[in-house]
Amino acid sequence: MSQPASWSVLNPDSLYSRVRRDRTAAEYDYWRTLRPVADINSEEDWTTLCTLLYRDTGLSKGILTRNFGALDTLDRLPRLKALIAETYLLDLYHLSIISKAIGKAPTELQEEDFLWRSLDEDLMALFTPSRPQQLLPGTRTINNTIADTIASVKNLAAPQVPDPWGKPTPEPEDGPTPCEDPAATMRSLPPADDAGRVSSLFVEPLPDDRLNFSLAVDQATGVLLTDVLSQAARTRKTNQANAMVDQLLDPVSLTVNSLLYRASDVDDAPVFHPTTGILTEEAAQTLQDMVTQTLDMDAARDAETPQHDMTHPIRCCVIGRDWTCRWPGCNAPATHLDGDHRINHEDGGPTRADNMVMLCRHHHNRKTDVQATYLLDPVTGDVYWHFSDGTYAVDLAAGPLAPRKKNWVQTYSQRAARAREYAARKAAAEEFERYQADQEPRPAPQPYEPVLVRHRAPPEEDPPPF
Secondary structure, X not given: OOOOXXXXXXXXXXXXXXXXXXXXXXXXHHHHHXXXXXXXXXXXXXXXXXXXXXXXXXXXXXXXXXXXXHHHHHHOOHXXXXXXXXXXXXXXXXXXXXXXXXXXXXXXHHHOHHHHHXXXXXXXXXXXXXXXXXXXOOHHHHHHHHHHHHHHHHHHHOOOOOOOOOOOOXXXXXXXXXXXXXXXXXXXXXXXXXXXXXXXXXXXXXXOOOEEEEEXXXXXXXXXXXXXXXXXXXXXXXXXXXXXXXXXHOOOOOOOOOOOEOOOXXXXXXXXXXXXXXXXXXXXXXXXXXXXXXXXXXXXXXXXXXXXXXXXXXXXXXXXXXXXXXXXXXXXXXHHOEEEEOOOHXXXXXXXXXXXXXXXXXXXXXXXXXXXXXXXXXXXXXEEEEEOOOOEEEEOOOOOOOHHHHHHHHHHHHHHHHHHHHHHHHHHHXXXXXXXXXXXXXXXXXXXXXXXXXXXXXXXXXXXXX
């Protein structure tokens, strides 16, 4: 008999899980006790309220603001709120991550009920287990899920805007998966003063005599710069900040692969980038124009090479399925990680997607040292981690090629229609309200009545002396 789906953090047989649940329940009770003091309708100054709470609790204004904001966010997600009240699956730390991610949505969009219903729907899908002992999604997966939901509502409900590079929008074509070597196109980018693009550079002196550079560019340019800097850091074996400085002062030739993933069998399917997530329609179209190679991920999924290292198509397929390091709790993006053989290559394990996962170097070494082993479901991409104490946990693939994300993409076009219908109904309702306001009888004008205003003349001032 198969075990029912469950979360590993809610394991009733684990002392740590039971203690965690009790701590989380007490944490919510504690903050609900504090919360009435933070009445948003109170006329008392927020800083003063925080000072009073700090006096009695020792909690800083930042922590108070973060956790009260998280509880406010939860109140707008009724299904998730009911789940937490029943199971205490998420603590306030995870709830603050959700609140912060939702806060990145445009202010006007945060006022739309449609967005909150969509967020509640997608978060419930994320926090509904499908395997026994399933690992809780990591922060990157939570952030990506919320960002994808916001993008699906924002992109589909928003009016079309001009291309930031000033190019006409071409007719849509079957989408790319993935594109290769956009670095060669960097030389052909429009100049920085092109009127069609909006970029800004801000330089601020810091107290320690350093300079802070802040650069804002359109999303398409930002994606390319991100990929170039990531490759530059890997080539120079340094971090991205140092790589950017070195590349500006002492440029070297780089070969960069920028990956885009898009379903070819779903109308209006979104375009995913490994570090940016869902791209805007304008950025997606701009980058699609640069595509030099289109890969069939279905073919790559079944492809095999006798070599130890994955071919480029196989690697793209595994990255698109895994999206991050598959070690439990690791959020390192998969684009520059190691491809690990579940069955070692020297033991006869094939270099094929159903025998490979992406692991960061640190966790790859832990697996090589047999500190943990895993099984890989060849269909779903789920990884079953087995630990030395005899327990196990399941990590679900989170990339656009994973079954769960594929199902989400199927609903993307459905949400497009719902978003447009919602926007149309809202516009019609607002127009009807204006019509009703115009039809309401206006009060008759009052007859003019002169009013006599009496006042005392100011006393005369003494004449100035000669």
